[in-house]
Amino acid sequence: MVISQISCPGGTVYTIIPGDTLFALAQRFNTTVQAILNANPGLDPNSLQVGRMICIPVAPGPGPCPGGFTYTIRAGDTFFSIARRFGTTVTALQAANPGVDPNRLQIGQQICVPARAPAPGPCPGGFLYTIRAGDTFFALASRFGVTVQALTSANPGVNPNNLQVGQQICIPAPAPTPSPGTCSGFIYIIRSGDTLFSLAQRFGTTVAAITAANPGINPNQLQVGQQVCIPG
Structure with a gap:
């Protein structure tokens, strides 16, 4: 039975001619045999009927690719091999290609193919x-006993909300922690906006004295959460 009308949204309606095979059609239209079969339920790949109309699906194209480039899939490609x-x-x-099934x-x-994750800069002491x-x-x-602010400062250009598996970052050395036994005054925990000058004014001491005590x-x-000794 020859089908006169078929539904093929986003694809191409093609009429079978003598000699056609699904493999040849897949190569000609840059798709796969499985994709053609999925678009034509009940189609027998071993008994194509001349004059029958079938749907040739179109492989989905990529969306915007800021900072990266568009790559055309070849035989044997996988997301793992492309990533390497x-x-x-x-x-x-996967994040750059929503809606693309890596297994198909x-x-x-x-x-x-997105831009490479930024490499960390120098990481002295870390x-x-x-x-x-x-x-x-x-x-x-x-x-690792550091602060989020310290991590952010040590990795300029790295988006903390978009970390990528395999990406390298710098873990800075923990800020020195004063020992209560060696602090003649008291231990203070750094808050956002603190500076040694503002601490010296607040607690009636000097920047030089705080520096000498630490x-x-x-x-x-200064790192939020860091402990410093405020001398008496």
């Missing part, structure tokens, strides 16, 4: 850490 080839991650590929990539389909699934700046700060402190990089 272009120095990105499977997670980043089609030859000729276009996807967005170490490089590779992001794993589930990591957040808050969790990392708690694990060897190794960096007055220009």
